[in-house]
Amino acid sequence: MELLTQQPTTQGPAELFxxxxxxxxxxxxxxxxxxxxxxxxxxxxxxxxxxxxxxGQTLHVTEGIGVVATRDRVIVMRPGDTVHTPPGEEHWHGALPDHFMTHLAMWEDDDATWGEHVTDDEYAAATRSATTGASGER
Structure with missing residues (x-):
């Protein structure tokens, strides 16, 4: 058994976020x-x-409110929610316009395929139902 060394907090690179x-x-x-x-x-x-x-990837929200979206689904995530995206499923995740959001991201390898940035229109469409009081999957 060993105590793992804490690495410094890192800002997400603009190419991916x-x-x-x-x-x-x-x-x-x-x-x-x-x-x-x-x-x-x-x-x-x-x-x-x-x-x-x-x-695949598993996300577990610890605070705030956010969304995870695929090409045809949006799920609103709140503290305590856990969402799994299966192997190869294109998705994105982030915070709502008026909330911070923290999640634990869990995966098993470094073999991620990164695509284009989520457009402002895609983001607005995905977060619209969450900001109007809807909850859960859309």
Whole structure:
């Protein structure tokens, strides 16, 4: 057993995120373990670019309100919610326009495929139902 060294907080790179995003590496598996866990903090309106993970990704919200969207679905995420995107599913996630949002992002390898940035129109469409009081999947 060993205590893992805490790495400094890192700002999300502009190539992969829109807005202000910071993350802390919680776990980065080595040798046989492929587990990756980051605590990711999104400022209002901040979001990832479109992406997919070869082995899927699980998000667990710890504070704030956000969304995770695929090409045809949107899920509003609140503290305590856990959402899984299956292997290869294109998606993005981020905070609502009037809330910060923090989630734990969990995945098993570094094989992510990054796409284009989520446009302001795509973001507005995905967050519209959440900001008008709707909840859950759309």
């Amino acid at each position: 829109t807005g202000h995003v910071w993350f802390d590496v919680i776990a980065r598996g080595e040798d046989e373990s492929r587990l990756r866990v980051n605590a990711v903090r999104f400022s209002p309106c901040a979001r990832t670019a479109w992406h997919s993970h070869s082995l």
